Structure formats: C-alpha cells, structure tokens
Amino acid sequence: MALTLQVDRLSVTFQRDGMLTTPVRDVSLTVQAGERVAVVGEN
Numbered sequence: 001m002a003l004t005l006q007v008d009r010l011s012v013t014f015q016r017d018g019m020l021t022t023p024v025r026d027v028s029l030t031v032q033a034g035e036r037v038a039v040v041g042e043n
Contacts, residue, residue, distance in 0.1 A: 005031040 012024040
C-alpha cells in the first residue's frame with residue numbers, strides 16, 4: 001500500500017492569556033491509502 005501521509009513529532013504551541021500553551025506535543029502518525037483518520041478534541 002502506498003504511503004499517503006506521514007507526520008513525525010508534530011508539536012503546536014501558542015500564546016494565550018500571556019502564557020505559552022502546548023496542546024499537542026510530539027505526535028506522530030502514518031496514514032496509508034484507503035485509511036481514514038479523525039481528530040477529536042474539545043473546544
């Protein structure tokens with residue numbers, strides 16, 4: 001199966017109320033052709 005998407009060590013940091021927040025830290029994933037992925041979080 002062909003590789004469709006690969007993410008390696010993704011981190012997201014932003015500033016909120018004067019403080020740095022990192023809600024996503026070192027996330028890695030691989031999605032092959034034909035697979036489905038859902039990302040769910042709270043608002």
